[in-house]
Each structure stands twice: as C-alpha cells, then as structure tokens.
Amino acid sequence: MSLTKDALQLITDNALAAAGKELETDTPVVLIPEGSKVVDLERFQHGRSRFRGTYSTHSLVDFGAYVVERAAPDARGFIDQDAMSCVMLFNLGTPDLPGHADDRAVLRLKASAAFAAVQAVCGQALAQKAMSDWIEDWNQHLAATDENGATMSIAKAIAAVRTITVKASSESDHAVSETRTSRSTMDAIEASSKETLPAWLDFKVTPFEGLGEQVIRLRVSVITSGAQPVLKLRWIGEEAQREAIAQEFKAVLDDKVGTAAKLSLGTFDAK
Incomplete structure (x- = not known):
C-alpha cells in the first residue's frame, strides 16, 4: 500500500514532535514540526523559573x-x-x-x-x-x-x-582739507541704576x-x-x-x- 505525500508528512511531524530532536548549534535549538508551536509553561508553575x-x-x-x-x-x-x-x-x-x-x-x-x-x-x-x-x-x-x-x-x-x-551719547569728529574730508562718529551706551x-x-x-x-x-x-x-x-x-x-x-x-x-x-x- 502506497502512502500519500500528506500521510508521509504527518508521520514525519509526529516523529519529530515525539523526539524533539536537538541540533548541534551554538545556541540550543530543537527541531519541531512546522505545524507545532512552543508553549511557555512558566505561567502554570507554582513560581517563576527565575527572578x-x-x-x-x-x-x-x-x-x-x-x-x-x-x-x-x-x-x-x-x-x-x-x-x-x-x-x-x-x-x-x-x-x-x-x-x-x-x-x-x-x-x-x-x-x-x-x-x-x-x-x-x-x-x-x-x-x-x-x-x-x-x-x-x-x-x-x-x-x-x-x-x-x-x-x-x-x-x-x-x-x-x-x-x-x-543713557546714549554720540561724539562726532570732522576734518576738512583741500583734498579730502573725513568724519568719524562714536556712539556710547551706558546702563546704570x-x-x-x-x-x-x-x-x-x-x-x-x-x-x-x-x-x-x-x-x-x-x-x-x-x-x-x-x-x-x-x-x-x-x-x-x-x-x-x-x-x-x-x-x-x-x-x-x-x-x-x-x-x-x-x-x-x-x-
């Protein structure tokens, strides 16, 4: 009697679920069927797994x-x-x-x-x-x-x-000659009390x-x-x-x- 592809997959999944095969990796992992899921059982314990x-x-x-x-x-x-x-x-x-x-x-x-x-x-x-x-x-x-x-x-x-x-004050200087004229202005602002x-x-x-x-x-x-x-x-x-x-x-x-x-x-x- 030949088995269908779905039947073979079901047998494989059940075998993996029963064995929970561990893989040789640096971080521990377990091979489980695709249709299965990992359930955290800590909430069903008397206390937490760790503080x-x-x-x-x-x-x-x-x-x-x-x-x-x-x-x-x-x-x-x-x-x-x-x-x-x-x-x-x-x-x-x-x-x-x-x-x-x-x-x-x-x-x-x-x-x-x-x-x-x-x-x-x-x-x-x-x-x-x-x-x-x-x-x-x-x-x-x-x-x-x-x-x-x-x-x-x-x-x-x-x-x-x-x-x-x-207080603000200004001072201007003017100089005039035959060839030029100059002017400078200086403003001073002082704060006092x-x-x-x-x-x-x-x-x-x-x-x-x-x-x-x-x-x-x-x-x-x-x-x-x-x-x-x-x-x-x-x-x-x-x-x-x-x-x-x-x-x-x-x-x-x-x-x-x-x-x-x-x-x-x-x-x-x-x-």
Whole structure:
C-alpha cells in the first residue's frame, strides 16, 4: 500500500514532535514540526523559573540599599556620568557563563528644583521684571556682590535690576582739507541704576539628592542693544563644575554600593 505525500508528512511531524530532536548549534535549538508551536509553561508553575525585573528610582540612597540587599557574585554596574545615571545588572554573568541580564536596577538622578531653575535661566535674555522676579523667587539660595567684590543685600540687588537706566551719547569728529574730508562718529551706551547693580550672584544649591552642596557663580550682564535693556546670567566655569559633580556622583555611588557590585564608567547594551 502506497502512502500519500500528506500521510508521509504527518508521520514525519509526529516523529519529530515525539523526539524533539536537538541540533548541534551554538545556541540550543530543537527541531519541531512546522505545524507545532512552543508553549511557555512558566505561567502554570507554582513560581517563576527565575527572578527578573527592573527596579527604577531617583534616590541614590535607596538605589545603594537595594543593590547591597540584592548583592550577587557577578553583579556589574555601569555609570553614565553625562546622564547622571547607573544601570546595575545582577545576572549579567561571565563570558563563560553568561546570564540573561534581565534582573536589573536603574538609577536616574533627578535635578533638584533649584538646580533645574538655575540651569534654565543661564544664558537666557530676560527683561528687568523677569530677572527681578527670578531673583526674588530664589532669594534664599542667592548672595549678591558688586563689581568691587562687596556684598550687597538681595533686596538692593532686586531694586537695582528694576531701576536700570540706559543713557546714549554720540561724539562726532570732522576734518576738512583741500583734498579730502573725513568724519568719524562714536556712539556710547551706558546702563546704570539708582542702586548699585550686582556684578555676580552666588547660587547655593544641592544639585541632586545625595550629593553635596555647590556654589554656582553667575555673572550678571546688561544688554543695551535693543529698545529695552535685558539681562543675562552666565555660569562661570560651568563645564569644570559639571565634571566635578559627576565625579562626586561616582564617588558617592562607590561608597553606597561598596563590595556588593563592581562599577564601571560607561554604558552597556545587553542585547
């Protein structure tokens, strides 16, 4: 008795389904019939096959405590200093015994309200009222000094910003001879105030929870090129101070984690 093509395929499929033949590949695979499918039985078990999940927080203290509590032999943490974040992989494993890298903790430091405010205002052209309002809103963080380095009260700094006067003057020179005529004109624009204008504002702030206090020095500039004067604040030594904050972040994280995990600078893509 001859068998049809469909009958032969059915016999082959049943044989493969019963045997579940494994193939000799680097990644374990099993040969199964095309009409069959793989079913994950984990949901029918009493518990999960393994612990996995992601813990996320903005708190450096809570992150450190969680890592210490979950300490694993091959735990690795990767610190991104630009993003002020850290990803901890508890089951990354080793090159010889790689893990799934899906049991992790993620720390993303959140800038404090005051630090976010000073970052937002730096370099912005603000009208007198907007600048005086900003100084008034954050007065508890600020200290003002004049061009000579003398300390002045925040109330006087606000009054000086609100009463800026712009004076413009012109000076012309004319020279005439038998062969040529020349003329030069010089315009001078000066901004002044009834009160002494602050030259610097020192902004005391804790940039991120868990880190130390920083003093950000802001240079006050008055721009007189428009119809109305505007003011700008420039963060003096911004790049160096940001780098110092990032280095402090790594040092504090090292202290919180201790020997519970090995930390490295950079990022890791667990594909």
